[in-house]
Amino acid sequence: MTRNSWQMSLMTGLTLGALTTIGCGDGGSMMTGTGGTGGTTETTIELFSWWIAPGEAEALQSLIDLNKTNHPDERIFNAGAVSGMDNRTILMQRLAANNPPDLFQQNAHDLRTFLATNPGSLAPLDDFFTAQGLNGVVLPEILADVTVDGHIYSMPVNIHRENTLFYNKQIFAANNLQPPTSVTELMQACATLRAAGITPIATAYQGWILRIMFNEIAMGSMGADAFHDYMTGGPRDDAALMAAIDLFADVMTNDINATAGGTDFGWTNAADEVAAGRAAMFLHGDWAKGYYEQLGWSPGVDFGVVGAPGAADLFWYGVDTFSLPVGAPHPVAAKDFLATTGSITGQVGFSKLKGSSPIRTDVPLNQLDSEGRATLIDLMNARYRMLVVNYDAWDNAFLAFAQNHDKAALFQAYVDNPPVQ
Secondary structure, three states: OOOOOOOOOOOOOOOOOOOOOOOOOOOOEEEEOOOOOOOEEEEEEEEEOOOOOOOHHHHHHHHHHHHHHHOOOEEEEEHHHHHHHHHHHHHHHHHHOOOOOOEEEEEHHHHHHHHHHOOOOEOOOHHHHHHHOOOOOEOHHHHHHOEEOOEEOOEEEEEEEOOEEEEEHHHHHHOOOOOOOOHHHHHHHHHHHHHOOOEEEEOOOOHHHHHHHHHHHHHHHHOHHHHHHHHOOOOOOHHHHHHHHHHHHHHHHHOEOHHHHOOOOOHHHHHHHHHOOOEEEEEEOOHHHHHHHHOOOOEOOOEEEEEOOOOOOEEEEEEEEEEOEOOOOOHHHHHHHHHHHHOHHHHHHHHHHHOOEOOEOOOOHHHOOHHHHHHHHHHHHOOEEEEOOOOHHHHHHHHHHHHHOOHHHHHHHHHHOOOOO
């Protein structure tokens, strides 16, 4: 999973001459069945999604299967899975060439920039939301995240908590540890684990992965109020930010896995360190929960999930969405899939596999597992619900920090690229 921003103009720097359409050669419809007459037409809805990792792929497939049950004559084809690492580049080329798929995945925090750069490129979904009764059941913050200039432009699929601490319950039990509720307890747990010869925290030397870990440490170090103010344009406590960087540097020096800088070592590899018992904790987004379950781990039994130590009342979240481009070949069928995605059944099935929280406030808690219920309750009761803020400049600074531990340079990256610009 890549969390880097892909904010860019559709019309800048693209080579359009060699474009090929991924999917059915006739633009999306195909004939099925046998016999000279009476064949049925199956509509293929082309989706561009980057969900291909374990946990992600199964969650998306649950929506595809449910949609097939609801609409037997419609098939969802994930063109992003076919194009692999190039899927975003190909998508941008397709959009620039006025050859859009039916739906494509976005991050909510990119939506405004995307529309500002490409006005008129997305179909508004106001009438769709009204018809589906979503306005009254989607969390108001999430609804605001997909609303631009008074119009809803994207269907939220899930809510991912990006301030989640995963821990190996067997390691914690063997060392008489409880999940830390403050950064002081976190550092005490790290010391205990080091003394026992266990790597305290797993991570990977990728900028966005380190940024997520830093945010969790900073929330607890600065406190929820100061972190909220800093990230929303309120008073900027630079001394508190520098103290958080000092603490992050200490963790990076003493408490992480030696394999973190390995070639092609990513978030799933870091998660594996905890699953294998080589590390005790992973500070990451809650999509790792879905990955752990695909490995055969049971939430609440093999691993535990809590909010960021010292800031559990702050829910720092990302929202994945599906957008309907203007000119989509099959807009009616595409909206069928969006309806499936937003339904209670779709939300429950997807969230349980993905490790995320539903976008709806009316999902029955008893349909979620214990860790999923706890996270959703945290979301509902959070003192602050905040959409993630990130910049490529921050991620680049974290990647450089992994190599040189230059605390002043990391601090300067925040000074030069403030959260609210």
